[in-house]
Amino acid sequence: MALISCPNCGQSISDKAFICPHCKQQNGNIPVINTTCSECGTQYNREQNFCPTCGYPNSISTPKKKSRKCIIITAIILSIVIVFGLLGAFIINKGKTAIYYDNLETVTYKMLDGAANAETAGNLIKNVWYNTIYEKRDTTTDKYTMKSGRFVEDFNDALGNLFSDEEFQKNISEIQDNQDEVTFYLKQLKNPPKEYEEAYTVLKTYYESYLSMTKMVINPTGSLQSFSDDFNNLDTETVDAYEKMKLYLN
Numbered sequence: 001m002a003l004i005s006c007p008n009c010g011q012s013i014s015d016k017a018f019i020c021p022h023c024k025q026q027n028g029n030i031p032v033i034n035t036t037c038s039e040c041g042t043q044y045n046r047e048q049n050f051c052p053t054c055g056y057p058n059s060i061s062t063p064k065k066k067s068r069k070c071i072i073i074t075a076i077i078l079s080i081v082i083v084f085g086l087l088g089a090f091i092i093n094k095g096k097t098a099i100y101y102d103n104l105e106t107v108t109y110k111m112l113d114g115a116a117n118a119e120t121a122g123n124l125i126k127n128v129w130y131n132t133i134y135e136k137r138d139t140t141t142d143k144y145t146m147k148s149g150r151f152v153e154d155f156n157d158a159l160g161n162l163f164s165d166e167e168f169q170k171n172i173s174e175i176q177d178n179q180d181e182v183t184f185y186l187k188q189l190k191n192p193p194k195e196y197e198e199a200y201t202v203l204k205t206y207y208e209s210y211l212s213m214t215k216m217v218i219n220p221t222g223s224l225q226s227f228s229d230d231f232n233n234l235d236t237e238t239v240d241a242y243e244k245m246k247l248y249l250n
Contacts, residue, residue: 019044019052097193104199107185108245111210114178115238121171121217122231125162129224132158159220175214182207199248206241213238 003012009023019025024042035046039056049058124140131138132145132155144161145151152158162168186207192200213234220227 021052024053097195100189100193100196103185103188104196104203105249107182107189108203108206108242108249110178110182110185111206111238112242114175114182114214115210115235115242117171117175117178118214118217119235121168121175122213122235124168125159125217125220126224126228126231128158128162129155129220129227133224155224172218175218179211179214182210196248199245202241202244202248206238206245209234209237209241 002015004015005011006013006020006023006025008020008025011020011022013020013022019042034043035058036043037051037054037056040051040054042051042053044052046058050056051058127138128141128144130136131141132152135145135151138145141158144165145158152161163172186203189200189203213231216227216231216234222230
């Protein structure tokens with residue numbers, strides 16, 4: 001730092017001074033972009049934060065610093081919001097996928113339970129039907145096929161006895177309830193995530209076999225031969241479909 005003479009009044013001033021403190025003129029040795037103090041009217045370099053005469057804050061330079069800080073803070077906040085937004089979307093998506101898998105697994109085993117009950121009921125229907133026609137004694141079916149020590153004349157009467165049995169009615173009710181539960185879960189699985197689209201296709205095939213099989217035991221129709229053949233085929237198809245579904249379960 002050194003003293004120089006003001007080019008206007010000749011008084012000694014610092015070579016770093018923007019304005020001569022004596023005559024208030026600009027130091028010609030330093031290029032200055034002036035601003036005017038709104039308090040006292042002094043002209044001084046706009047890069048200065050305060051008026052060199054009265055100390056009034058520079059209304060031009062000060063806001064710039066504040067504005068820059070605001071921009072930085074806003075950018076930081078925006079970045080945080082974006083990061084948390086992406087993280088939240090990721091967590092939500094993972095949660096939905098996990099829920100979908102849980103429902104997929106649940107309905108797979110519920111159909112297996114329903115099919116197992118239907119298999120038990122279907123086999124009993126076949127045995128009652130067969131033993132009535134061919135008058136075959138069996139401790140499991142005699143209470144349906146015989147009356148007063150004699151076989152009933154019509155197999156429909158024997159099947160009627162079976163469907164009137166309290167224990168068998170309970171089994172049929174459980175199968176119907178199982179159908180309702182399976183239908184509920186199938187509705188939840190309509191729009192599978194991409195990674196479960198193939199599993200959902202297999203599940204629908206599984207459901208079709210399961211549903212046909214359970215409906216047969218709730219309302220058996222046709223002849224003994226047609227009922228037995230159709231039921232055995234559906235039983236096999238349902239088991240095969242279940243085995244395929246297991247490939248998509250952990």
